[in-house]
Amino acid sequence: MVKQLSGHFRLAFPGDKFALDAEFSLPMDRVTAIFGPSGSGKTTLLRCIAGLQRARGELFFGDACWQQGRHCLPCHRRPIAYVFQEASLFPHLSVAGNLRYARRRAAPQAPALEEVVDLLDLAALMSHRPDQLSGGERQRVAIARALLIGPELLLMDEPLSGLDDRRKAEILPYLETLCRASNIPILYVSHSVDEVCRLADTLLMLENGKVSHYGPMEELLMQQVIARPGSADVSAVLRARVNRIDEQWQLAELAFNGGALWVQHNDEALGSEQRLRIRAQDVSISLSAHGDSSILNVLPCSITAISDEAVGAMQVLTLQLGSERLLARLTRRSIDHLGLTVGMSVFAQIKSVAIIR
Numbered sequence: 229m230v231k232q233l234s235g236h237f238r239l240a241f242p243g244d245k246f247a248l249d250a251e252f253s254l255p256m257d258r259v260t261a262i263f264g265p266s267g268s269g270k271t272t273l274l275r276c277i278a279g280l281q282r283a284r285g286e287l288f289f290g291d292a293c294w295q296q297g298r299h300c301l302p303c304h305r306r307p308i309a310y311v312f313q314e315a316s317l318f319p320h321l322s323v324a325g326n327l328r329y330a331r332r333r334a335a336p337q338a339p340a341l342e343e344v345v346d347l348l349d350l351a352a353l354m355s356h357r358p359d360q361l362s363g364g365e366r367q368r369v370a371i372a373r374a375l376l377i378g379p380e381l382l383l384m385d386e387p388l389s390g391l392d393d394r395r396k397a398e399i400l401p402y403l404e405t406l407c408r409a410s411n412i413p414i415l416y417v418s419h420s421v422d423e424v425c426r427l428a429d430t431l432l433m434l435e436n437g438k439v440s441h442y443g444p445m446e447e448l449l450m451q452q453v454i455a456r457p458g459s460a461d462v463s464a465v466l467r468a469r470v471n472r473i474d475e476q477w478q479l480a481e482l483a484f485n486g487g488a489l490w491v492q493h494n495d496e497a498l499g500s501e502q503r504l505r506i507r508a509q510d511v512s513i514s515l516s517a518h519g520d521s522s523i524l525n526v527l528p529c530s531i532t533a534i535s536d537e538a539v540g541a542m543q544v545l546t547l548q549l550g551s552e553r554l555l556a557r558l559t560r561r562s563i564d565h566l567g568l569t570v571g572m573s574v575f576a577q578i579k580s581v582a583i584i585r
Contacts, residue, residue: 230257231413233381235287235295237276239437248272248283248437254430256289256381256413261428261445263418263454269437270417274385277415278310279303289381307335309374311384315366317358323369324354330376338378347409348372348402364395368402375410382414388423403427408501421454421461422584425505450553452544458537462544463507463584464554470496479524479580486550490524491580502585508544508557510582514575515566525578529554531570534563547576 234253241247248269254260262270275281279294280303287295294301317326327341327350345351348368358366367387374382387403388396400423407414407427418424424431424445431448433441441453446465448454455461471483473493480493482502489504496502517526532553533546543563545556554576558568568574 230255231290231380232256233277233287233289233413233415235277235285237273237283237285237287239272239276239281239283246437248276250434250437250439252432252439252442254415254432258429259407259414259416259427260430260432261416261418261424262432262434263424263428264434264440265419268419268434270419270434271385272437273434274383274415274417278308278383279306280310307380309377309379309382311367311370311374311382311387313386313389315358315363315370317366317369317373319358321357322354323350323356323358323361326358326369326373327354327376330373334376335378335380338376341376344372344375347375347405362395362398363391364399367391367399371402371406375406375412379412382410382412383417384414385417386419388418388420400426404503421463422505424454425449425463425465425584426503450546450555452535452555458540458542460507460509462509462555462557463505464552466504466506466552466554468502468504470498470500470502473498484550484552486529486548486552487527489527489578489580489583491583491585494585505584506554506578507582507584508555510578511547511554511556512577513545513556513558513562513566513568514577517575521577523577524580525576525583527576527578529574529576531568531572531574534568534570547574549576 232253233256236251237248239248250273262273264270276283294306350372353365404426416427428445431445441448449465452462466484468482468484470480472481478493479490480496482489482491527549529547529549531545532548535544541559542557543560547554547556
């Protein structure tokens, strides 16, 4: 049976406009992102859940009461591990020493050291000290140290925020592997749409200290409440599987319920699951399937909605492909020129290089 993390926190800061008033009930089975702009209360809520910060309210993890009334279980007695923005490794210990330290307070269900080292690809770094590691490597060690405790809940507070784009690209595949391979539920704080799309299954969105939206990540993405309207982040996520590999052209066919997409083959295994993010601005529409185009991905679909953006010359189309949906951002002029209306059958065109994995 999946545990629930449920609670309600109220916290005010005298002389400041910010206040936290968040009520939530989250299924602890996959990855839940606590998402929102800077200053919305994400880290404060996570610290309250961890017991690092005290707020009025209550908190239950399954049948266990962590906070209610005057009772507040201290942080060290909550079966959690916390990954901060900074890795905070012991500078005088090697990677192996930092990991062995975590084993001292490990729970009985903690994974084996070798298993975690393999998961995060740390074998070549075990003799290194923290000052010999890159920022991405330090965070991988910090995550490994957290896993080795054997927590029932893993809390991650913007673990990529201190990294440049290159280091983020380096560590994101490891986080994806962790999120898919681990049986530990994860609360992941972020203000990055890209990270949320790649890692999260469920979203808890905060705005000015209050819960503004909650639900499946793909659904909230389609409702355009995650990304700022008109931004490049307006997009959809498809879950697909590697169906075929074309060795001649180094392409992989990714099938989903509603079609298939050709993308560059990046050594994905046949049958492996892939999460694809397709931005609305990278989807064009045609009334027929052209055979004289360089675009490989031409998918039959139907228009289920056309919405206006707050300002400007653009509109956003919602497209249905089997059980999946896409968004397409077009000019009003193009929509008028093609005579596009809700209910029409059209073709969505997507460049392979525009598909984000």
